[in-house]
Amino acid sequence: MSRKISKGKTKTTAAKETIYTVPTHQTALWTLLYVANIGANNKTATVYWYDKSTNEEYGIINTSFNAGTGLEWGGDGKYVVLEEGDEIRVQQQDSSTTFSFIISVELDPKLAVQFNT
Secondary structure, three states: OOEEEEEEEEEEOOOEEEEEEEOOOOOEEEEEEEEEOOOOOEEEEEEEEEOOOOEEEEEEEEEEEEOOEEEEEEEEEEOOOOOOOOOOEEOOOOOOOOOOEEEEEEEOHHOOOOOOO
């Protein structure tokens, strides 16, 4: 049986941070992303997918946001398949504004890699 969860992060610094890591023995379908500039300055936000199996990081969103604007990605059956240890990371241009990032995933252990024990 799958389990749906959401994770969020409000950022005020430019440091790249992980907001979600897929748990061991799980597969996650990343179904939704919200990015909102809730501050007073126009700045850029970036969202990354870190693929642990290849040790590669991929930029998903790199967009300039006016103050008070946002972006919604996903829904309508769209998703990215994440495997155990994969991460969603977020970063903003600098500390002169505040961004909120929210993701939703659906965990499904039956899609996970089978391990011999």
